[in-house]
Amino acid sequence: MAHRMSVIAVPDAELDELRARLRHTRWPTRWPGPRWQAGTDIDELQRLVDYWSSSYDWRSHEAAVNALPWHTADIAGTPVRYLRFDADRPDALPIVLTNGWPSTFLELIPLARRLATPSAYSNDDADAFTVIVPSLPGFPFSPARPSLEQPLQTHEIWHDLMQTVLGFTRYAAHGSDLGAGITSRLGGAHPEALVGIHLTAVASPSDATDVTIEEQTYLDSVARWSADEGGYQHQQSTKPLTLSYGLADSPAALLAWMLEKYRAWSDCGGNVSARFGDDFLLTQASLYWFTGAISTSFRPYYEYAQGLTRRVERVDVPTAVALFPADLTQPPRSWAQRIYHVTRYTRMPRGGHFPAYEEPDLLANDLTEFFRDHRS
Structure with a gap:
């Protein structure tokens, strides 16, 4: 409920x-080197x-925060607070957006609005999404999961939210930073439900062999x-x-x-x-x-370092990778394809690790173009 x-x-x-x-x-002693x-x-x-x-x-x-379209749901004993931005059209594709750290839901608001109401940004209503922005467990305003050993991981909470609570049989997902890992696990665990996933970071294989020169350059970076x-x-x-x-x-x-x-x-x-x-x-x-x-x-x-979080092994749903030049690292397409079914790979002209806030138009356009072919 x-x-x-x-x-x-x-x-x-x-x-x-x-x-x-x-x-x-109480301020520390001023550092003698450059700022x-x-x-x-x-x-x-x-x-x-x-x-x-x-x-x-x-x-x-x-x-302003309280004026956002907040809802709450209880999923296996974990309260989850989330935002729901309804689309311009009732048959819009649902999408769940997940931020990373040290971000919050707030960072995703400019992107969510562009996806839900494209007509407000001079874009086509046919591309509208029903946008769900959950607050990560342990982040403002969703409490942490009760124990480290709780079996229901965040990607499973997201799936229950989208399907059981909200009734979306098929949906899309996007994530950055920690959210990219959650989105990857979501796509790997529930390929029957995901029409595709969109990422700004990718997981790495645990046992990569035959590494190319381009991939080794990436690993060195x-x-x-x-x-x-x-x-x-x-x-x-x-x-x-x-x-x-x-x-x-x-x-x-x-x-x-x-x-x-x-x-x-x-x-x-x-x-x-x-x-x-x-x-x-x-x-x-x-x-x-x-x-x-x-x-x-x-x-x-x-939890990830202690092996309490599921590793990303293989994701077979259609995957888009969007890389922003000031972000942490820039994996080549071949590296992403070791784990993902990459059908779109984009190097953006500007932006960094927080693209939903830094470059919401670029990110919204890439999401729109990728999922346009998967709406049916």
Whole structure:
């Protein structure tokens, strides 16, 4: 059973406490090297913390979040909150969109609106989708699954949501980052239900042989990226609890942890606020802060590292791969084809790791063109 709902109402006392914590941040000694070289730049962080504690209008963003088309469903004891954007037409193809980390549902809103109501963006109503945006378990506003050993993994929760709760016999799926892994598992586990999947990242085979020169170049780039940028992943995969104490206690630390990724992984040219806007970044951080979700958002990394999450072995449904130039790594088509039935492979002219927010038009157009041939 699903019903419409509001999702957040922060008491004045909690808002006052957040502002007090921000104003009393204990800052580290200034780093002697170039800005951003060793992590989040103190000048940029202090500027955002000052704005967060004084002029940032949480109440307006809270109202905007509550005005979204929220619903909730209980799936095998796990409450799932999700957004439903109804299409311009009743026979539209259903699609489930899944974000990654440190993202939230908020990042997917520009894409969801373009897919559900293409006529509002000068596109054809015939291409409309019925768009479902669930909030990941452990992210704002869906609680984490009750235990690490719970057998119902996120992709199975998504399938139950789409088929059992919403009644969609056949549907499409798109995912980025962690969401690409969930979408891949969904396609692998339920090929009878998926008309196709659309990804901005791909899984790697566990035992690749006969690696081509192009594929080896890609693997070398992954290794370099992991050495330079993968510290967060190692920590979240091995000792997430230790990290969570500081981020759950200090809003400045929480913002710093997230801000570094929005700058490093996006097509922002080093100026993260110009690409995303201060209010968007602070609303993302506020959502994690007020829901206390930062520690549980680390769970997917830990569960995968501990072998509690199903590996992606083979996905035979039609698959589209869209790569954005400022994203983490760029797998060649042949690498993706080792696991997926790739029928569309696109290298985008711009954009980064957060394309649903950075380049919603490019991403919506690619999704539309891919699924146009699979609507029947």
